[in-house]
Amino acid sequence: DLLYMNNQPSSNLEGIIAARMTGIKSLLHSRIETELNFFEVKAVNKWLTKMICVSEGVRESFLRQGIEPLKCSTVYNGIEAGIIPAIPPDEIRQELxxxxxxxxxxxxxxxxxxxxxxxxIKAMATFSSQNPEVRIQDKKNPPLPPFDKGGVGGFFNKIKCVILGDGSERELLQKEIEKNKLNDYVMLAGFKSEAISYINAMDIFILPSEREGFPRVVLEAMLMGKPVIASRIAGPLELIEEGRTGFLYNTGDVNTLSSHIAKLVSEPPLRKSLGEAGRKRVIENFSIEKYVSTVENNFAEVLKL
Known part of the structure; x- marks a missing residue:
């Protein structure tokens, strides 16, 4: 009765056409901003029954490209509020x-x-060059004393940055770390199946992407009570309330990203308040129950068309 498809139109053209040819309803769940060609716009408008977008930013990007407004609606991703990380933060921090x-x-x-x-990585290089006292010290150098109230750290005297994940850019990123002499300071930890446990061990979470839909990783970080700094793109724009649950910056603006990092490092009470407000926002607005109910309503609506 209904063909349900995931991701962008370009990867689902066969399904859209097959549903049209067999006379069944079709629903496409689009999860990221993407550029459409003429044929893809025509296929969605003429043959697809309906499209769900994971954020208003994704929906607006399709409308700008010619998708009919009544053809697509927004359904925000949800997350289970009761998630309990499997690995304690102390174990993660010791591992790192x-x-x-x-x-x-x-x-x-x-x-x-x-x-x-x-x-x-570049933002961390800028931050560490302006605040050399925050670097993790190597074995040849004695640890630095804690910051005084006028310093950057407050309650912390050393900082480390970890990036979880794997992919085609790993070698280039490692070279960027080495070029900026950040080997003792920034690390690529690889893919982690229990990523949320690592996020739970973090003090600050950063999303520097140039394009997303409605990133679950930001939902996870906010649910874990972490202050988030993210690029000003679809998804984070609707998730993060500037100055209340986190900070936004223009994609690629390394200096502003570095400044946001410095502000959160220097103000532990602000980290705490942003994290608490972010967790509250996710629980109240982006529950998995609300998500499932809204998707089911879309199924029912499509079947009636």
Whole structure:
């Protein structure tokens, strides 16, 4: 009765055409901004019954390309509020080589170009050059004393950055780390099946992508009570309330990203308040129950058309 498809129109043209030819209803769940060609716009408008978009930003991007407004609606992704990370934060931090009161900044995702992890590495290089006292010390150098109130850290005297994930850009990112002499400071930890446990061990979460839909990883970070810094793109724009649950910056603006990092590092109470507000926002607005109910309503609506 109904063909349900995932992702962008370009990867589902066969399904759209097959549903049309066999006379059944079709519903496409689009999860990321993407450019459409003339034929794809025509296929969606003429043959697809309906499209669900994971964020208003994704929907608006399709409308700008000629998709009919009544053809697509927005259904935000949801997350299970009761998720319990399987690995304790202390174990994660020990695995990553952190000790005591060191602060952990992190990100997660496929190591591909659109994720722009090189921007995060460059921002950490800028931040560390302006605040050399925050670097993790190597064995040849004694640890630095804690910051005084006028310093950057407050309660932390060392910082480390970890990027979870694997992909085609790994070698390039490692070279960027080495070029900026950040080997003791920024690490590529590889793919982790229990990524949410690592996110739970972080103090600050960063999403530097140039294109997303409605990133679950940001939902996870906010649910874990972490302050989030993200690029100003579809998804984060609707998830993050600027200055209340996190900070936004223009994609590629490494200096502003570095400034946001410095602000959160220097203000532990702000990290706490942003994290608490973010967790509350996710629980109240992006529950898995609400998501399932809305998707089911769309199924019912399509079957009536």
């Amino acid at each position: 080589g952190l000790k005591g009161n060191e602060l952990l900044i992190g990100s997660a995702g496929s190591l591909v170009k659109r994720k722009r992890f090189a921007d995060l």
